[in-house]
Amino acid sequence: MSNSKNLRKSAKNAIRRGDFSTAVEKCEAALKSQQDNYNALVLLGVALREDKKAESIFKRAIELEGDNVVAYQKLVKYYESKDTSDCSKSLMKLYYRMSKLSGENEADALDKMYTIALKLDDYNVCGSIINDLICQERDSKRRDRLVLLLAKILTYTSGTHNIDVLTLFEKVVETKFTWRQILAVPRMVQYLSPNHVQTFYRFFEQIINWQN
Template identity: 30%
Template sequence: MASGGSSKEIKQLLKNAREAIRSKEYKEALKHCKAVLKQDKTNYNALVFVGVAAAELDQPDQAVAAYRKAIETDQQQLLAWQGLAGFYEKSGNPDHRPELAGVYSQLRELFQSKDPKKWREVSEKLARLQDELGDTEQAVQVLKSLIQSEESEDAPASVRHWIQIADALAKVPALVEEYIMLLERAYKIILESGEDRQQHFGNYIKFLSKCNDVSDDRVRTECLRMHELFPSDTYPLTILAGIYLKCKPECLDEVAESVYTKLHSLDETSSSAFLGIGQTSLARRNYLLARDKLQEGLNGSRNNVHGWLYLAMAQLGLHDNRAAVESSKEGLKVLTVSKQLAASQLKRALLTVQADALLDAGTRSQAQKALQIYQKAK
């Protein structure tokens, strides 16, 4: 332990180091710090000042080592943790980002009982960084703790955190039940707040569309709600068109036709609109118009199985049997690589159209092929 005289000397050296840093005389600051560390190898303030000066002199390894040694000396003091966080923030080195997340976590613990405002600030930084690093679960937990610290869940800051939760979870390909419920709650609060409502309404519909246990009826209802609020937005109409395209042409209602027409008026290049208009034309047995519109739609949406099925049906109606066979084959190809909920029904429908086209051709060999395909379609 240093004597009283050396303690006084250390205080003066630390004061000199602090003043040198303020004057941006970083080499001078290092000299004073080294003099302190000769007498007291674990002097906390001297180690922190070495970290500051070394960072400014572009000596990153020395800076990190000094901050880390100071932290080992006293983990409960803030200065070294804050200095290390500032160093990692400024470095721009992606390798430092996981380390920075760890530092933020420590600062959160230290600020929790001492400074609620700084606790919230570092929590927000940590949540953003964890989300960027792909650590969604941890980011969500931090954001939930921030929301719990707010006075009410619909306060502006709380809504902002709900938006962050929604944005983070929306990027996850497959969510567990707990997070599905959390995401639904997030969207409910966000939409009620009116914050960027159009964008988040679209994201909410996208989320519902991904959920296997959410019915088309519910998605349809939300799309119609969004369309009422934002009539010039093509997104809800495009999702609606995708739902109606799965219906049998003879089962379409006026709402479906209205959706296709509105979508086409807003976006004359929309593949979904062309496919939908082709589907309604097929229902009216206007096979020529149906064929033309379906072909236009498939030009921009080659992987739409229903589009190929309806095109084959239109071509069959025109007795263009060779084209109908080819279109049904294309549909079957797409079906083998896509995940369709009603794959077996679609396969059966495509095979049936293919067999009908071969039978309609009238030759004996094609009739035999048709019989074989009918057997497959059973």
């Protein structure tokens, strides 16, 4: 067994005992010989517990193995242990990413994201996060569901709505949705408050004219 592997095993045993300072020492020693060792980084992040350094350690592990769900899971637990708006915003992205990586129920991830949005109660912040995910998402069905989530967030959160409904639907076009997807937008009307409906239909009329 290599020295690095021995050190990681010792770190894992120390974590089980609750001896986190020893675990940190063992992980740091392992990383001296293999600075990009994914497992040592994840163990170090766990050993650091709520220390701010744990966040950057987990992110470094994710950079090394972006398709490995373990570091994501540990980072989610770290953020969930904090009660800050920055951690909540990061969780919105992580819940969605993990639903794609691990095959977990996407609906559960979207529900968690919606719950965070209601807690933050700021459409500009949450809407920007969801819109970025829409732009990055290649799967048309997933993208449709994100658009629906964005409409719900607009309707049920407050704050300064610098992005109104018309702008939201214009952004749907800007993300290069197919016409089938754009013309499916009326499904979103079920989430709109009465004062938004007129704006919605004005936009829908515009895209019909544009298509013709």
